[in-house]
Amino acid sequence: xxxxxxxxxxxxxxxxxxxxxxSSSGHLLLGQYFLGLxxxxxxxxxxxxxxxxxxxxxxLYFWRDLLRMAAAFLxxxxxxxxxxxxxxxxWLLLASTVPAALxxxxxxxxxxxxxxxxxxxxxxxxLVGVLFIVGEAVGRRSRDASKLGFGEAIGIGVAxxxxxxxxxxxxxxxxxxxxxxxxxxxxxxxxxxxxxxxxIAGAGTLQLREALADGMGxxxxxxxxxxxxxxxxxxxxxxxxxxxxxxxxxxxAFAYYRFGLAAVVAVLLLLGL
Numbered sequence: 001x002x003x004x005x006x007x008x009x010x011x012x013x014x015x016x017x018x019x020x021x022x023s024s025s026g027h028l029l030l031g032q033y034f035l036g037l038x039x040x041x042x043x044x045x046x047x048x049x050x051x052x053x054x055x056x057x058x059x060l061y062f063w064r065d066l067l068r069m070a071a072a073f074l075x076x077x078x079x080x081x082x083x084x085x086x087x088x089x090x091w092l093l094l095a096s097t098v099p100a101a102l103x104x105x106x107x108x109x110x111x112x113x114x115x116x117x118x119x120x121x122x123x124x125x126x127l128v129g130v131l132f133i134v135g136e137a138v139g140r141r142s143r144d145a146s147k148l149g150f151g152e153a154i155g156i157g158v159a160x161x162x163x164x165x166x167x168x169x170x171x172x173x174x175x176x177x178x179x180x181x182x183x184x185x186x187x188x189x190x191x192x193x194x195x196x197x198x199x200i201a202g203a204g205t206l207q208l209r210e211a212l213a214d215g216m217g218x219x220x221x222x223x224x225x226x227x228x229x230x231x232x233x234x235x236x237x238x239x240x241x242x243x244x245x246x247x248x249x250x251x252x253a254f255a256y257y258r259f260g261l262a263a264v265v266a267v268l269l270l271l272g273l
Contacts, residue, residue, distance in 0.1 A: 002039065007046065007223040011230025015057065016247035018194065019238040021132070021172030021254050024255070026121040029166045035084040049224040051204040051230030054073075058193055058200070060232075061239045065194065067127075069093075085146040095150050096157035097198045103161040104203070115165060118269055124167030127235075130178045132251040139179035143222045145191040152181050170196065175251070176183060185246040193239060 013031060017024035059066065072086035082088045103111045148156075159177040163170035178188025 003104075003219065003223060006227055008225040008230050011050060011227040012047075012234050014054060014227075015231040015234025015236075016238050017169075018235055019057075019194075020169055020242055021128075021158060021169045021175060021251065022257060023121070023125065023163070023172065025163070025165075025170035026125065026167035026169070029116060029121055030118060046220070046223050046227050048207045049227035050231045051200055051207065053228040054201045054235045055197065055204055056228075056232045056234030057239060057269045060199055061192060061236055062194060062197075064191075065190075066197070072263045085144075086208070089146045089191075092148055092150065092153040093195050094198070096153040096191075096195045097162065097202075099154060099157035099166075100161040100199050101202065104164060104199075115175075118265060120165065121167035122266050122269070125258040125262040125265075128168055128172050128176065128253035129262075132172070132255040132258075135176045135179035136250045140182040141179065141184050141247065143182040143184065143187065145178075145183060148181065148183075148191075151205060156181075156191070156195070160192075160199065172254070173252075179251075185251075186243060189243055189246050193243075199240050 010028070014024055015026050015100070016022075017027045030144070069086045069090040072084045073090040076082045076084065076087035076091070078089060082091050155179050159173040160170055162168050163173050171189070174192040174195065175185075175188045178225050183191070
């Protein structure tokens with residue numbers, strides 16, 4: 001029963017922090033460090049459940065956009081032209097996935113071990129929070145995502161790859177760079193969420209193959225279902241909330257949250273708790 005409750009808690013954490021710019025990996029690491037909520041204890045299948053849940057959330061929210069872009073992408077292949085905004089956006093999203101895919105593949109062991117420290121989370125919570133405030137101050141917030149250049153899209157992909165370090169936040173890093181590049185807040189957030197689809201799908205597919213090969217017992221299946229459903233529902237609500245929030249509000253609230261969390265964690269670490 002305790003594991004089932006922990007699975008729900010981890011699903012809520014994953015669903016919220018995958019899309020809000022506060023770092024899912026950082027929160028899960030801190031939860032593991034201070035509360036003993038270790039998702040690795042549930043096995044690979046549970047990690048797959050959390051990723052598939054957030055993937056379902058973003059697909060359900062953006063399914064019309066994804067279908068429209070897929071059709072435009074196919075037309076661009078036939079016409080050898082990316083003049084359509086949806087076709088160009090589809091190609092930009094594909095370009096943005098390359099850095100994270102390459103860095104994740106070649107440096108997986110490094111990111112999984114060397115940088116997994118609570119102090120790394122503290123540092124990155126503060127750093128990215130500062131970048132939120134600077135990005136809000138200097139960004140023009142006037143461009144649509146379809147107007148990005150391919151070099152800029154790859155740059156946002158590099159920012160996404162940086163989120164492999166706990167405390168950075170995938171959405172936080174990509175949205176912030178989008179602001180620096182002059183994107184409107186809602187456009188930066190939308191581009192960030194859409195570019196998560198191929199990355200989460202690719203990583204989830206590889207993990208799913210391994211999990212299916214290992215098989216799942218009854219307990220694992222129950223935890224899988226709890227984590228999947230919770231992360232999907234909470235993730236969908238988080239996307240809906242955040243896209244509405246950034247239409248009229250800055251990212252400063254999330255910067256202040258990151259500063260507060262970093263301060264609390266730093267004090268606990270210094271006290272040896």
